[in-house]
Amino acid sequence: MGAYLAFKETWRSRGRFLLVSLLVALLTALVLFIAGLAEGLGRGNIEYLSNLDADLIAYQAEAQILIAASRLPRGTLQDIERVPGVKAAGPIEFSRVSIILPGTTPQGQPRKPLDVSLIQVEPGRPGEPPVRFGRQLQNRRGKEAIIDSLVARRAGLSVGDEFTIRSLQGTREEFYTLRVVGITTSQQYAIQPSIIVPLLTGDQIKPKPVVEDRPSSDISSNIIAIKLDLPEDPAEARAFRELMKRRLESQVKKIQVVDIRTAYENTPGYSAQKGTLDTQRYFALVIGVLVLGGFFQIQALQKVAQIGVLKAIGTPNRAIIAASLVQITTVTAFGVFIGTVITLSLALALPVGVPIVFAPQTVFIALVSLLLIGPLGGLLSIRYSVSVEPLTALGLAQ
Amino acid sequence: MGIALEVRNVTKIYGSGENAVVAVNDVSFSVAEGEFVALVGPSGSGKTTLLAMLAGLLYPTQGNIYIDGQDLAKMDDAQRTAFRRQRIGFTFQANNLMPYLTARENVELMMRLNGGCKSECSRMAVELLTRLGLGHRLNNLPRQLSGGEQQRVAIARALIHNPTLVLADEPTASLDTERAYQVVETFADLIHGHRRAGIMVTHDLRMCIYVDRVIQMQDGRIVRILSQRDEIDELASAKRQRTKTTAVAEVTAASSAPDGQFPR
Numbered sequence: 141m142g143a144y145l146a147f148k149e150t151w152r153s154r155g156r157f158l159l160v161s162l163l164v165a166l167l168t169a170l171v172l173f174i175a176g177l178a179e180g181l182g183r184g185n186i187e188y189l190s191n192l193d194a195d196l197i198a199y200q201a202e203a204q205i206l207i208a209a210s211r212l213p214r215g216t217l218q219d220i221e222r223v224p225g226v227k228a229a230g231p232i233e234f235s236r237v238s239i240i241l242p243g244t245t246p247q248g249q250p251r252k253p254l255d256v257s258l259i260q261v262e263p264g265r266p267g268e269p270p271v272r273f274g275r276q277l278q279n280r281r282g283k284e285a286i287i288d289s290l291v292a293r294r295a296g297l298s299v300g301d302e303f304t305i306r307s308l309q310g311t312r313e314e315f316y317t318l319r320v321v322g323i324t325t326s327q328q329y330a331i332q333p334s335i336i337v338p339l340l341t342g343d344q345i346k347p348k349p350v351v352e353d354r355p356s357s358d359i360s361s362n363i364i365a366i367k368l369d370l371p372e373d374p375a376e377a378r379a380f381r382e383l384m385k386r387r388l389e390s391q392v393k394k395i396q397v398v399d400i401r402t403a404y405e406n407t408p409g410y411s412a413q414k415g416t417l418d419t420q421r422y423f424a425l426v427i428g429v430l431v432l433g434g435f436f437q438i439q440a441l442q443k444v445a446q447i448g449v450l451k452a453i454g455t456p457n458r459a460i461i462a463a464s465l466v467q468i469t470t471v472t473a474f475g476v477f478i479g480t481v482i483t484l485s486l487a488l489a490l491p492v493g494v495p496i497v498f499a500p501q502t503v504f505i506a507l508v509s510l511l512l513i514g515p516l517g518g519l520l521s522i523r524y525s526v527s528v529e530p531l532t533a534l535g536l537a538q
Numbered sequence: 539m540g541i542a543l544e545v546r547n548v549t550k551i552y553g554s555g556e557n558a559v560v561a562v563n564d565v566s567f568s569v570a571e572g573e574f575v576a577l578v579g580p581s582g583s584g585k586t587t588l589l590a591m592l593a594g595l596l597y598p599t600q601g602n603i604y605i606d607g608q609d610l611a612k613m614d615d616a617q618r619t620a621f622r623r624q625r626i627g628f629t630f631q632a633n634n635l636m637p638y639l640t641a642r643e644n645v646e647l648m649m650r651l652n653g654g655c656k657s658e659c660s661r662m663a664v665e666l667l668t669r670l671g672l673g674h675r676l677n678n679l680p681r682q683l684s685g686g687e688q689q690r691v692a693i694a695r696a697l698i699h700n701p702t703l704v705l706a707d708e709p710t711a712s713l714d715t716e717r718a719y720q721v722v723e724t725f726a727d728l729i730h731g732h733r734r735a736g737i738m739v740t741h742d743l744r745m746c747i748y749v750d751r752v753i754q755m756q757d758g759r760i761v762r763i764l765s766q767r768d769e770i771d772e773l774a775s776a777k778r779q780r781t782k783t784t785a786v787a788e789v790t791a792a793s794s795a796p797d798g799q800f801p802r
């Protein structure tokens with residue numbers, strides 16, 4: 141009964157309800173794009189770190205979990221490896237370089253170099269991501285690199301290709317040639333795609349403020365990724381991680397040890413950015429609730445006489461509630477559907493490099509919250525409809 | 539002849555203390571199956587209040603109402619709502635129809651409320667609407683119908699589900715005289731033909747020529763009951779006479795108005 145009334149009414153005034161659906165569709169597009177941007181920017185910041193096949197990360201104690209401020213000498217790596225329970229440890233060093241792209245633009249200009257994160261790791265140790273094509277790094281001093289899929293796409297590189305890196309050494313620009321040995325999944329760090337090179341190779345390539353005559357023999361890294369001998373049971377594993385954190389900090393001098401999640405949540409800008417975008421998303425949802433609430437409330441006010449007659453001729457309140465709910469849900473769901481279609485087709489046309497990512501889970505959460513704004517906004521109008529007295533049909537209201 | 543409705547010493551007082559309004563004062567009467575009764579009286583005499591109590595929308599302060607022998611006061615809200623959709627047919631002064639349902643769907647609505655509308659019910663709705671002269675308007679929305687047509691759809695809706703009691707509140711209020719006569723005549727035919735008990739509230743005494751009994755109210759009390767054909771017809775025509783006289787007087791007054799303006 142309720143559904144019958146809802147569908148008849150919605151269909152016979154479809155122009156008006158379509159307008160509301162379009163509004164929901166626009167809100168849907170807005171919310172999805174904000175969610176996609178949050179996901180994209182978030183990934184750009186933390187992708188490499190969150191992908192790390194490691195259980196704990198060690199920072200210099202005074203660095204306050206800031207990678208750029210953290211410096212760990214070679215000795216620390218050996219100390220960590222000696223702590224019982226540690227399975228493996230790998231130093232990781234981050235910097236930025238540019239890849240020179242061969243060829244010219246259609247306008248005949250030289251192509252703009254591609255800025256990338258240079259991530260130095262020890263071959264075979266935690267920190268080196270698994271490749272999808274080609275092979276892992278083999279040679280500690282080899283002129284070889286694993287590139288992530290974004291670099292592969294944007295620079296047009298495949299396994300076996302050679303490419304040129306430009307980096308600032310003191311005041312001079314220097315150029316280095318590396319060979320692609322493997323391609324891994326997208327591994328962004330600091331909103332840039334990444335190339336992964338052996339630690340020692342990278343020490344020569346990475347930009348330096350001053351060039352020393354004799355390269356320093358002190359090999360250091362920003363952080364050290366640690367893999368543990370974890371028990372199978374998840375609860376035990378969690379307890380063991382906590383235990384190891386404390387054990388490592390007490391047995392190895394001047395380090396702070398955190399789990400991966402803490403590590404990426406402390407990446408500069410990540411939390412602030414996420415907070416800002418989340419706030420925008422919640423605002424969009426609240427606006428949706430208010431606009432839909434307003435629309436359906438005005439409609440309920442206009443329908444007082446009608447609802448009075450319905451009740452007078454014996455329509456139970458539950459049918460009236462059902463009619464409202466079905467109508468609101470249908471209009472909202474239709475809008476969300478249109479909005480999703482619009483968003484996804486626009487997304488296909490997005491240029492490369494726009495940091496918008498539609499992850500299934502984020503999209504799902506966004507869609508569910510969007511579907512809820514209708515019924516939530518409609519609550520007031522439903523309450524109002526329920527309170528209409530059948531006596532109003534006779535022009536008598538108490 | 540079975541008694542469809544019995545009203546026993548019903549009183550309705552709005553408010554209390556100093557503000558108390560006795561809207562209906564110790565009213566008793568009954569209506570038989572197949573009987574069409576007019577409830578008349580000046581504005582404020584308690585007609586609508588009485589009608590609301592007959593429909594179970596308002597509770598008497600005192601007294602009892604029995605429909606088909608069942609006491610409305612002994613039912614809870616849900617039972618009264620169910621009773622309304624099963625046993626009572628309703629037409630209202632205005633806003634009778636759901637604007638988003640066609641004439642036919644508006645009539646079928648009553649059957650849907652009572653559990654569904656299969657082909658049989660659809661056929662009945664079409665038949666009833668055709669009898670009311672709306673055979674060519676079945677699929678029109680209310681806004682595409684004239685006021686008289688809308689009232690006739692409401693009448694069909696009030697009758698389709700075989701109610702015991704049909705209540706009509708000022709069914710002719712928004713109609714011109716010619717339409718009003720037509721609508722009430724058909725209404726009376728259907729009440730008589732289907733052996734329903736019908737009560738029509740009206741302030742237009744001319745409409746009484748089609749009813750079997752006139753209950754006249756004033757200040758909440760029944761002041762007169764007419765059940766003889768000639769008495770009723772006299773009441774109906776007296777009203778018509780008076781209306782003519784008033785109309786003439788108004789025109790005269792307007793033409794002699796100082797600014798020469800014609801009243802709207």
Ligand SMILES: Nc1ncnc2c1ncn2[C@@H]1O[C@H](COP(=O)(O)OP(=O)(O)O)[C@@H](O)[C@H]1O
Nearest residue numbers: 537538552559561580581582583584585586587
């Ligand atoms: N809700 C109410 N509260 C107080 N007085 C009311 C209320 N409704 C109606 N009345 C009063 O009850 C009397 C009867 O009203 P009503 O039944 O509407 O008469 P009628 O339909 O004959 O015009 C009037 O004096 C009216 O002012």
Ligand SMILES: [Mg+2]
Nearest residue numbers: 582585586587
């Ligand atoms: Mg009235």
